[in-house]
Amino acid sequence: MGSVRFDPGLPYRCSPQVALRPEAFGALAYHFGTRRLSFLKSPLLADVVRDLDQHESVHAALDGRGVPEAERAAHVAALAQLADAGTIEPR
Amino acid sequence: MKLVDHFQHGLDAPICLTWELTYACNLACVHCLSSSGRRDPRELDTDECKAVIDELRRMQVFYVNIGGGEPTVRPDFWELVDYATAHRVGVKFSTNGVRITPERARGLAASDYVDVQISLDGATAEVNDAVRGAGSYDTAIAAMRHLSEAGFRGFKLSVVMTRQNIGQLDEFAGLADRYGAQLRITRLRPAGRGADVWQDLHPTAEQQRQLYDWLVAHGEQVLTGDSFFHLNAFGSTPLPGLNLCGAGRVVCLIDPVGDVYACPFAIHDEFLAGNVREPGGFAAVWRSSPLFARLRAPQTGGGCTSCSAFDTCRGGCMAAKFFTGLPLDGPDPECVRGHGEPALAAVAAGAAPRPSGDHSHRGERRSRGPVPVRIGRGRPEPAPADRPCDAGPLAGFRPGRAEHG
Ligand code: SF4
Ligand code: SF4
Numbered sequence: 001m002g003s004v005r006f007d008p009g010l011p012y013r014c015s016p017q018v019a020l021r022p023e024a025f026g027a028l029a030y031h032f033g034t035r036r037l038s039f040l041k042s043p044l045l046a047d048v049v050r051d052l053d054q055h056e057s058v059h060a061a062l063d064g065r066g067v068p069e070a071e072r073a074a075h076v077a078a079l080a081q082l083a084d085a086g087t088i089e090p091r
Numbered sequence: 092m093k094l095v096d097h098f099q100h101g102l103d104a105p106i107c108l109t110w111e112l113t114y115a116c117n118l119a120c121v122h123c124l125s126s127s128g129r130r131d132p133r134e135l136d137t138d139e140c141k142a143v144i145d146e147l148r149r150m151q152v153f154y155v156n157i158g159g160g161e162p163t164v165r166p167d168f169w170e171l172v173d174y175a176t177a178h179r180v181g182v183k184f185s186t187n188g189v190r191i192t193p194e195r196a197r198g199l200a201a202s203d204y205v206d207v208q209i210s211l212d213g214a215t216a217e218v219n220d221a222v223r224g225a226g227s228y229d230t231a232i233a234a235m236r237h238l239s240e241a242g243f244r245g246f247k248l249s250v251v252m253t254r255q256n257i258g259q260l261d262e263f264a265g266l267a268d269r270y271g272a273q274l275r276i277t278r279l280r281p282a283g284r285g286a287d288v289w290q291d292l293h294p295t296a297e298q299q300r301q302l303y304d305w306l307v308a309h310g311e312q313v314l315t316g317d318s319f320f321h322l323n324a325f326g327s328t329p330l331p332g333l334n335l336c337g338a339g340r341v342v343c344l345i346d347p348v349g350d351v352y353a354c355p356f357a358i359h360d361e362f363l364a365g366n367v368r369e370p371g372g373f374a375a376v377w378r379s380s381p382l383f384a385r386l387r388a389p390q391t392g393g394g395c396t397s398c399s400a401f402d403t404c405r406g407g408c409m410a411a412k413f414f415t416g417l418p419l420d421g422p423d424p425e426c427v428r429g430h431g432e433p434a435l436a437a438v439a440a441g442a443a444p445r446p447s448g449d450h451s452h453r454g455e456r457r458s459r460g461p462v463p464v465r466i467g468r469g470r471p472e473p474a475p476a477d478r479p480c481d482a483g484p485l486a487g488f489r490p491g492r493a494e495h496g
Contacts, residue, residue: 017203019153023097025097030181032179035154
């Protein structure tokens with residue numbers, strides 16, 4: 001986890017050890033291996049995370065959900081954090 | 092809305108759910124938060140427990156903190172743990188170590204879904220056994236050795252901080268290191284039998300300062316179940332965590348007979364939200380109990396509103412106030428700005444509410460324990476509970492990172 005740099009040009013997925021629970025603010029993500037809880041602070045971010053495995057890259061997943069250009073950098077940064085925590089991983 | 096406001100208004104399912112499986116216990120700790128000892132004949136049976144687990148899975152409760160009593164003395168304990176983990180409901184269970192044999196430890200080490208928390212309240216047998224009973228230190232140490240030898244890394248060594256053991260913080264950290272465990276320290280609340288001994292066991296004002304300084308220096312390595320947020324008033328950098336009372340918002344308790352309380356430290360009719368045996372089960376209680384709705388509504392700070400520390404201290408712990416007879420919207424009995432003492436002095440003798448329910452071993456409650464009955468504290472009658480739960484909403488929450496219990 002976090003050993004490889006996050007590259008939004010590559011394909012990722014939500015870790016199979018992670019459970020996502022929708023909440024009004026977005027979602028809670030719990031990793032059974034590390035026993036860590038993370039917060040996905042918007043419903044849009046939660047959708048992107050759920051979709052990751054169906055896209056050829058993180059960028060494509062962001063496009064697929066129509067993430068506005070102005071919010072793109074913030075989403076990429078949030079996803080980098082999630083990759084660091086092991087919530088999402090390269091595939 | 093900020094993230095913390097969402098927690099304030101409650102989530103779809105609890106994050107920190109404690110489930111006390113039984114009031115039966117082989118020990119009789121003087122500060123037991125659930126006044127445990129004897130089994131309650133109305134205890135949920137195996138099938139009822141499995142139905143609760145099914146429901147937790149549907150609600151996507153990620154993990155449950157199992158306690159008691161001593162949960163491992165239930166004959167179906169391991170069956171229930173297996174059932175939960177097979178349904179992807181993680182389990183962290185608290186134990187005094189009595190059933191953690193080398194063989195059991197190997198089984199536990201093999202599962203990603205189980206975490207173990209060994210309770211120990213003194214870094215030496217002398218300090219521990221005075222509170223938890225003769226031989227309990229050795230039992231806990233043996234359990235830790237078995238877990239460590241089985242290759243279980245990162246299990247929890249769980250300590251309730253008292254006047255007697257605050258000076259041992261470094262030794263506890265050393266013990267945890269020696270066995271490859273993670274240290275977890277929590278606050279002593281006047282819940283259950285703890286209400287009777289709180290006056291004598293709770294840290295002094297100077298010790299609270301010492302604890303705060305230690306946490307600031309070691310906060311990264313130690314878990315606290317977010318239990319010390321009232322200490323935030325000491326400094327400008329808040330301790331990691333959500334820093335609010337999670338009772339009924341992200342925290343709750345299911346007791347051995349299925350009663351649902353707002354917090355493991357609040358076993359009193361006042362905080363009883365319902366029972367899992369009612370139609371709709373646990374989900375209905377969590378989502379629509381009037382008590383929980385009230386706890387999730389905006390609260391006023393009362394006597395604390397004008398305090399400059401209110402943002403991070405929030406008036407402290409609801410249960411601690413309740414069982415010491417203080418108003419819920421005023422300062423914590425251990426307010427570090429010194430507002431607790433005068434408030435406590437104004438509480439009439441015997442006026443503090445007694446915890447509901449007592450499952451203490453008969454005749455044991457008064458005969459043992461180093462703590463004399465204090466005049467003016469009311470008769471030490473029954474009361475429920477003994478275990479440091481993670482009553483903290485999001486133990487160790489940092490942006491993007493929150494500890495599991
Ligand atoms: S222990 Fe106290 S502060 Fe924590 S959730 Fe319970 S009542 Fe609130
Ligand atoms: S007055 Fe209230 S908010 Fe201020 S430090 Fe004391 S308990 Fe905390």
